[in-house]
C-alpha cells in the first residue's frame with residue numbers, strides 16, 4: 212500500500228506542476244467535457260442545483276454584512292450565516308455536533324461548536340488563497356446543532372444520523388463542527404445513505420481505527436474502522452494524513468493500511484509540497500464522493516492547544532492550511548472539523564484555527580462550484596454556436 216502511495220506521490224511531482232498550468236490555461240471546452248459536465252451536474256446535486264439552472268444571481272442565503280454591522284456584534288452563528296433549518300435554497304448546511312461522550316482523555320468538546328461559532332465571526336467572505344468569494348458562490352446557512360443524547364453514544368448516533376440524513380437528502384453539502392471524533396461515524400452513516408460509499412480525506416495525528424477501547428466498540432478512537440466495516444467508505448480511495456505520536460504497538464499503524472487506507476505520517480508530510488499532496492489526493496480519490504474530516508490535533512499543540520488528545524511535533528496552521536488549499540477539484544459532499552475543547556483553549560487559538568479550516572473547506576466547495584459554472588457557461592455557448600451553424 213505504501214508503495215502504491217509513494218508512486219502516486221512521486222509520479223505526480225512533475226504532473227502537479229503541469230496540472231496547475233493546465234488549470235490556468237483551460238479556457239476552451241470540448242464536446243466530451245460538456246457531456247461529462249451534464250452528467251456531473253446531475254450527479255452533484257448540491258452544486259448542480261444552482262449550476263444547472265444558469266443561476267448567476269446572488270446566492271439565496273448570505274451572511275450578515277460586516278461592513279453594515281461590526282463583526283463583534285450579533286448572535287453567534289458560523290461566519291454570521293443565517294440560522295435556517297429548512298433546506299430550500301441552500302447549497303451548504305453548517306451545523307454543530309455538541310458531543311464528547313466518545314472522548315478517551317480530556318473532555319469538553321461538547322462546547323466546541325459554540326466556541327468555533329464565536330471565533331468564526333472574524334471571517335470575511337473572500338478567500339484570497341483560493342481566489343473565491345465563498346458566500347458569493349454558495350448559499351450557506353447555519354442549521355444549528357444536530358440532536359445528541361449526552362452520555363449515550365449509540366442513542367446520539369441515531370439522533371444525529373436522523374438530522375443529518377434530512378440535510379443530505381435535501382442535496383446540500385454538510386459541514387459539521389464537533390464534538391469529539393466519534394461523531395464522524397454518525398455523519399458518514401447519514402451521508403452514505405445518499406451518496407453511497409465515500410472517499411475519506413482525513414487530517415489527524417491519529418488514525419482512529421482501533422477495534423475497541425476498554426472493550427467498547429464506539430468512541431473517538433474507532434470511527435473509521437466501524438465506517439469501513441459498515442461499508443460507508445472506500446478505503447483504497449481514502450487517505451489519512453498527519454499520523455504521529457506514540458502508539459500502543461507497531462501494529463497500530465499497520466491496522467490502518469490493513470483496512471486499505473493510504474496513510475501519510477507527519478514525517479512523510481514534511482517532505483511534501485502542498486501541490487504534490489493535492490495531486491496525490493486527487494489521484495487517490497478520483498471522482499468519488501468525498502468527505503473531509505479534520506481533527507484539530509493534526510496541528511501542533513502550539514497552534515491548537517484546545518483539544519483532548521494533543522500530540523507534539525505537528526504542523527503549524529500555516530502549513531496545514533496550505534495543504535487544505537491544494538485539495539481542489541474534488542467532489543466534496545461533506546466535511547467536519549472536530550475535537551475543539553474550549554476549556555483548554557487560550558485566546559481562542561484553536562477555535563480560530565477550526566473556524567478557518569471550515570472556511571477552507573467551504574472555499575474548496577465554492578471554487579469547484581465556480582469552475583463547474585464556468586464550464587457550464589462555455590458548454591452552453593458551444594451548443595449555441597453549433598445550433599447557429
Ligand SMILES: [Mn+2]
Nearest residue numbers: 416417506508
Ligand atoms: Mn486525533
